[in-house]
Amino acid sequence: MNWWSRLLGKRQMEDELRTELEFHLERQGWDNVRAGMSEEEARLAARVKFGGLEQVKEDCRDARGTGWVESTVRDIRFAIRTLRKSPLFTAIAILTLGLGIGANAAIFQLLDAVRLRSLPVANPQTLVAVQINGGNRGFGISRGNLALLTYPLWEQIRLHQRSLSDVFAWASADFGLSRGSQVRQVRGLWVSGKMFPTLGVIPAKGRLINAQDDHPNCGQGVVLSYGFWRSEFGGQDSAIGSKLLIEDHPLEVIGVTPPGFFGLEVGRNFDVAVQFCSEDDRLTRRDLFWLNVMGRLKPHGTLRQASAELDSLSPGVVDATMPEGYSSSALDTYRNFRLAVLPAGNGVSSLRETYDTSLGLLLGITGLVLLMACANLANLMLARASTRQREMALRLALGASRWRLIRQLLSESLLLAWGGAVLGMALAGVFSRSLVRLLHREGDLLDLQLSADWRVLAFTGVVAVLTCVVFGLAPAFRSSRMEPGVALKSGSRGMTAGPERFSFQRLLVISQIAVSLLLLVGALLFVRSFWNLMAVDPGFRKDGILIAFLDIGRLHLPQERFEPFKRDLLKQVRSVPQVESAATATHVPFDGSWTSGVSVEGSEGSSKFTWVSPAYFETMQIPLIVGRDFNDRDTAASPRVAIVSESFVRTFLGRTNPIGKVIRTAPEPNFPAAVYEIVGIAKDTKYADLREGTPPPESYAPESQYPAGGPWMAVFIRSSSPLAAVTEAVRERVAGVNSNIAMEFHVLQKQIEDGLLRERMMALLSAFFGALAALLAMIGLYGVISYVVAMRRNEIGIRRALGASPGNVVGMILRQTLVLLALGVAGGVTLSLATTRGASSLLFGLQANDPLTLAGASAFLIAVALIASFLPAHRASRVDPMEALRYD
């Protein structure tokens, strides 16, 4: 029999062992009888000669080599039995641990997906990005905050750089995919030929775009992402070779990328990838920053060498791509651009920039919560260990080794840790999915690869084991260190309990109170900060505003028909019954920005520029302070006029009357220098974001005078009807004009709220964790006070017998709580003052050391703490003195 079958055939082994030893005793007995003893004597003598039967059995089991497994199994069985006997304790322990571990694993999963994990490509560590050092400083037009270079700059880099072995360019874009008469948006990727080969992406089907394709001809082939291939083509091989109509180009599907490849932008998956297309005027534009350029370091090259080479190439590259139509000061900015090389192995992500600090902070918060959960468990275990002191003493006295006792307590806590870890892993999935849902914005799919990979498992495992060691070993050592005699004698017989007996527990509770105060202060800071942001008045109407983006590009109208067509369309929208007011504008609040250099009355500067139709101010309910609104007499042919913001007046005109003053704008491509006469002043509105202190100077001009009009328009619609109904009515009306007009609708309020996602997430999560921490601290405090009360039962009984009133008893116990609370709150306030400054960049409208917040959190904590300790104190005061004295 081998080791394993011996373990399994345990019962048979036991039978055999018994029979073997019985046989021995029987034979010895016979021999003794033969030597002349009576039967009774003979049996006794045989037993005496043999020695301790049970001990021999145990030694035989050990000799079989399965003893440790058997005793472990016994330990675990025993642990399960003990835990089942106190279901409340077990439930609280596993739940707190599960919540702590689950929250940690979830935040870690998110942090890992957004920040830590390398791109799913070959050798991500040698992947680098080429960028303009310090960004383009607002020069030209930027498509999103991740677009860093123009196409002409990319061509120059490709031609001249030598320090990188392969370079490629890519850009994210939304493409219109036509299916019959329907057009829908898909997430697209522009790529240069070397992208897939350089990244080492192996096609799942067909082939990928490669270096031979590297001539920007349009309409060649399209590569699908694995997910898109599955959803759109059902994962059929026949997809290869079929045609897709993308942006009116019929493209042949040539291949599919592998399942794990999501592109280079973390948090944004792609559906289709195509080559740069030469018909696109963006390939020649020198003022449009829309590309990312990446490459690989040469085998022995370093980041520093590559960066130095590109820096030295910069003047030549810049000279060869100098944009036209800009003022000389703007061109000076361009002339000073220097290229640099940065590591790119983790890909790029706007998520990362937005959520880096928040996620780090959240991980810190959840770490503290887990720590508190552990402290709580340590406390619970200590209290249990103390009440089981007599049991332990009895076991020691009966000959159990200290090691056995430690093992037994340890297996109890390991079992709890294991239960907590399993629950935590289950909760982690739920938590992280809800988190992603929380971060999801309208029309912007958040695609994070949130797999429970080995790192999350390892993280959770380590947390669980550490937890177990922390809270399991301390009580185990403590309870096994005592002298059995002393423990048996004192037991719960002591009249009063010495204070040093639970000093460790007190310390734990004090630190729990301190940490939970810190978490409450953090929660309050984030919640108030979010409220402050929600209460900010942006200067325009937020609710009841619908924005309709209308694209008439597929009507293929001649350029000169754009403006009349758009004017008619606006009229149509205005005629919808639910629409109370409608206007167009070239800028949607908090989305993008258009800045122009201006000269006013001799002072130079810059101003935001927005072109709006008449009735824009009425629609958005921005009050005009002086002057007139635009009207239909402001046409492309009439003199150029402008309405400026208060901030504009303050910046450029001071106290002089602005009406009739002249604004001269600096030239830019498509926007030649122009002269505007100021005809009105509008109240300030927030321009880029709600957090803006004073808005930048802003100028409005009539949309009829917009020099760069295209086949698209943004219509702002105000209505007091439900916006979903308005959307349907407008959609119907516009489709009635022409069914080929592409439409997209956004609710302004929702968009603004989406802009506060991070703040909302921080407020929600920190409030949740703050409450959890407070709850944990309460449980801890309740446990300790109950324990103290139990230990002092006799003393309380004597006091009551000697005439103390229930009130006296409650007071006596609450005084103890107050000492703990005072120390904990003092520690918590100190801790908060020292650490919350790290969160100040995430706060709005209040300081990190806001006294009101500190006081509020402390007051709340003190109130609940007093309730938590009043319950056991009250129970203690009800103790019948006689019963307490007789007890034990």
Next chain:
Amino acid sequence: MDSQKSDIPQGTLDLLILKVAALGPIHGYAIAQRLQQISRDVLQVQQGSLYPALHRLENKKFLAAEWKLSETGREAKFYQLTAKGRRQLDSETKSWNRLTEAIGLVLELSQGDAS
């Protein structure tokens, strides 16, 4: 009489068991009796400690066990030396002989010195 009995030296019980089992299949009680008889009652074997040793040797595959009818008509567990056990017995016997020889030499030598 008690003073003439000796506890067996540490670690030699295994060697003695192997030697006794080498004579043919034998059960635990008989091994205990045999050890006592052969050593003319000088060696004091704690009977209880015999069984863990038997199980250990079986575990190491030096002994093979089999349930057979004993001379009294009851089933008993009989132990028998395996090929592996025989090799072990040989090497243990040799090293025991070397050890006792060496110890004997040292004792004789020091006696010589003392005289």
